[in-house]
Amino acid sequence: MPRPRLLLTVILLAQFVIPLSISGTAVALPTIAGELGSDPTPLQWVVNGFNVAFAICTIAWGVWSDKIGYTRSFQIGIVIAAAGGAISAFAPTIGLLDAGRVIAGIGSAAVLTGAAPILSHLFQGKAKAQAFALFGTINGLGLAAGPALSGLLLSAWGWRGIFAAHTIVLLVALIGTVRLPLLGRGGTSLRETLDFSALKAPGFLAMTLVPVAGAIGFVTFLTYLPSALGAIHGLAAGTTGILMLVMTIPVLIAPIIVHRILERTRITPTAMVVTSFACLLLGxxxxxxxxxxxxxxxxxxxxxILLGLGFGLPLGFVDAEALAAVPAERAGAASGVINLFRIGSEAVFVAVYATILTTVITAALPGKVGELIATGGAGEPSIYRDGLVVAAGAMIALVVAAGVAFLVFSRSASKSAAATQDQTAMKA
Known part of the structure; x- marks a missing residue:
């Protein structure tokens, strides 16, 4: 069997397409609308079809993978996601494009739920925590780079090139999976599956809220700011993709800086998370x-820039801090839970944002014009801004709620830790 790190590369390659699909597809909506039609419901399902199917099927694949085996579900997921990408790339109608995105979402759910137990088997101890941290980091980087990469692909090869690129990456990953060990049914048995009992630990629950807040306060903006820039300022997709690097670069830099700060100062991870919440709110x-x-x-x-910092600051340590709050023997299961919440919340809240935005815009401007504006078309910047205000305002309120919950659970975790230390001292 190849070295585990080579297999990790295969897993991360397949995983990388998921955040690209979540955050990058909306860049192409105006171009797709011009070619296949601007009816807002099927057009928004180009984004929401993937997100909703992914979120719903994640739980279902968790059950099915226990029956058919984790490696097989991972491989089947790649095949289904690649098929969805190919259908999307060659779709002659908006309905078939929506179907392709739904199929891709179904397959991507299997990729995620299969990946977590495979990583749990391939790595142990600190190496396992590092692998899952890298798994989460790759997801964050994929999200941050999604609009920029999609904008470049759109400029070079059109909107079909975006989905063709997804398909190619998945096929390369599929080739690499032939060297994965068979895990689950018919192969090596794994005891660790998704175990939601980890959420009973207040420290774990607090840290799980961090990527959820990032999904609400960063991923939603990252996904639909390209459309906003086109609708409000008339920017072309290629220009918008380049401008979105302003949000991407802080995500790349922040984890490195934070690592040094935590290593050399007395600043705690909790304080850094609070700072990230502040950046999300201000941004x-x-x-x-x-x-x-x-x-x-x-x-x-x-x-x-503030939004990028808000998402990037906790990216390098949040998984490790979450896993530190649960027993070591449950680290694999807990890692699956936090990644499920991370990616599931991204899919759900991107869909919620789009629904609010489209509802407000088409209510103010019914008909084909309003439908086109809702996808990022130019011509009615003030009306698009009205939709932006309502959708963005809802996300900001949810970030505030998540921040308050984080503080409550963090305080509860601190009290529990202090009580345990006191009991230990008394026994000594």
Whole structure:
């Protein structure tokens, strides 16, 4: 069997397509609308079809993978996701494109639920925690780079090139899976599956809220800011993709800086998480206030940087902190749970944001024009901004709620830890 790290590369390659699909597809909506039609419901399902199917099928695949085996479910998931990508790339109608995105979402759910137990088997101890941390980091980087990469692919090969690229990456990963050991039914037995009892630990639950807040306060903006920039400022998709690097670069840099800060100072991970919540709130509020047709596009750059920092600051340590709150023998199962919440919340809240945005815009501007504006078309910047204000405002409120919950559970975890230390001292 090849070295585990080579197999990790295969798993991460397949996983990388999931965040690209979540955050990058919306960049192409105006172009797709021009070719296949601008009816808002089927058009939004180009994004939501993947997200909803992925979120719903994640739980189902968790059960099925126990029956057919984790490696087989992982391989089947890649095949289904690649088939969905191919259907999407060659779809002649918006209905068939939606079907392709739903199929891709179903397959991607199997990829995720199969990957976690495979990683649990391939790695042990610190190596397992590092592998799952890298798994989460790759997801974050894929999300951050999604709009920029999709914008470049859109400029070079059109919207079909985005889905063709997804398919190619998945096929390469599929070739690599032939060297994976058979795990689960018919192969090596794994005791660790998704075990939600980890959520009973307040420290684990607090850290699980961090990627959920990132999904609400960063991924939703990352996914639909390209459309907003096109609708409000008339920017072309290629230009928008480049501008989105303003949000991507902080995500790449922040984990490195945070690692050094935590190593060399007395700043705690909890304090860093609080800082990240503050960045998400300030950045989201800044985008809401400054992304307007009467202000230059550069007015939104500083809030975009803050959003990137808000997402990137905890990226390198949140998994390790979450796993530290549960017994070591349950680390694999707990890792599966936090990644399920991470990616599932991204899919769900991107769909919620899109629904709110489209509802507000088409209510104010019924008909084909409103449908086109809802996908990021130019012509009615003020109306698009009205939809942005409602959708973004809802996300900001949810980030506040998540932040309050994080503080409550963190305080509960600290009290429990202090009580345990006191009991240990008394026994000594």
């Amino acid at each position: 989201g509020t800044g985008v809401l206030l400054l992304l307007r047709p009467d202000l230059p596009v550069m007015a939104g750059v500083a809030p975009m």
